[in-house]
Amino acid sequence: MMIASVAVICGLVMIMKPDQEPEWPGLTTFMHIGFAVVALVFYAYTLKPLGFLVSTAIAGTAVSYLIEARAKNAVVTGVLFSGALFLIFKFIFGLSLFALPRWLMG
Numbered sequence: 291m292m293i294a295s296v297a298v299i300c301g302l303v304m305i306m307k308p309d310q311e312p313e314w315p316g317l318t319t320f321m322h323i324g325f326a327v328v329a330l331v332f333y334a335y336t337l338k339p340l341g342f343l344v345s346t347a348i349a350g351t352a353v354s355y356l357i358e359a360r361a362k363n364a365v366v367t368g369v370l371f372s373g374a375l376f377l378i379f380k381f382i383f384g385l386s387l388f389a390l391p392r393w394l395m396g
Contacts, residue, residue, distance in 0.1 A: 322356050329353055341390040342379075347372035 333349035340348075351368030355361065379385045 342387040343389045
């Protein structure tokens with residue numbers, strides 16, 4: 291609740307007293323944001339049919355590629371991120387996730 295209160299106060303300050311000359315990011319930054327939104331919407335739609343590991347690996351790879359445009363590193367990061375999140379959600383939080391597509395699991 292305390293963090294929400296601080297966030298609301300900061301938001302109100304920005305509304306009441308905006309910068310006189312804000313510096314907007316370039317077109318490339320907006321394109322990256324748009325690509326990230328598309329990747330996360332794709333993730334939301336593919337989570338159930340593809341399973342957690344596959345869809346999270348794809349989304350993690352896409353977002354990682356936006357951060358640093360090296361395909362090999364992005365794939366490794368996406369796969370490791372997917373596996374680590376699956377283990378955390380499954381064994382620490384106790385969530386029952388489908389790791390792979392249901393048709394592969396029988």
